[in-house]
Amino acid sequence: MRVLEVFGICVVALLALLFAIFFRRRLLRLGGGTIRLQVRTNTMVPGRGWAPGLGQFVGDELRFHKMFSLAIRPKRVLDRRLLAIAERRLPTGPERLTMPGHWVILRCATGDVQLEIAMAETTVTGFLSWLEAGPPRDPGSVPGRPIFGPRPLES
Template sequence: MHTVDLVVVCVAVALVLAMIAILARQRQMLRTMGALPLAVQRGNRWLYGVGRYEGAELRWYRAIGVGTRPSRVLRRGQVEVLGRRGPRETERGSLPPSAIVVECRADGEMFALAIGESAYTGFVSWLESSAPA
């Protein structure tokens, strides 16, 4: 085997192992209590990930990545729901037809989340609940 062939095989194996590690991380995060699949809109793009409720925070972790820190943290009491809707025609290729798009504002920033029906009910309940004393 030539050196170039060996390098190509090593790079391919490393890429496969990285993808396995990312998928294993996602699977483990979704098994955690209080976790849900959650997409966040940035500009015209939807970024997929996992949301996890931790007390008065909803922590969002990007789907593609190996980091252990959340990419975004929403604090209960700072999030205002402006409305909900189904995916727009331009979003149909990016979001499942059953997704609920929740338009929100926090700290003066407008953003949207895409979640399932039961996750929406849980999200609204979480927002309306009071923080533990």
């Protein structure tokens, strides 16, 4: 009889944990402005280290919440004013097994930090619109581009 009690307690604890994870996810989605995405948290093994989660747009920030976590605070916060897209590519190698085929990977730079995020191709359009719709940046923070011809050589 003792074994059944322990087993029952473990099952109830597991169900409570699953309920808490899905309830947290539902609460995050209630506020609106959420997208499904993956952030690469570990680059030690090529193609691995992706963490699925929800991205929540709050003002000038994209807050990344891990999918299977109980944390209320976001795991990572990306500021629109500092975020720049360096490269756009399709999943390759083992990445094709961890994410749907219609997803796109964006290599981003936020100051000195490089990170990769992946999202659906249709979501990328909205993400880039959000990124471009930010307030104008400080004129001295972004180097100007020449209107015509190649960039002049610096001496």
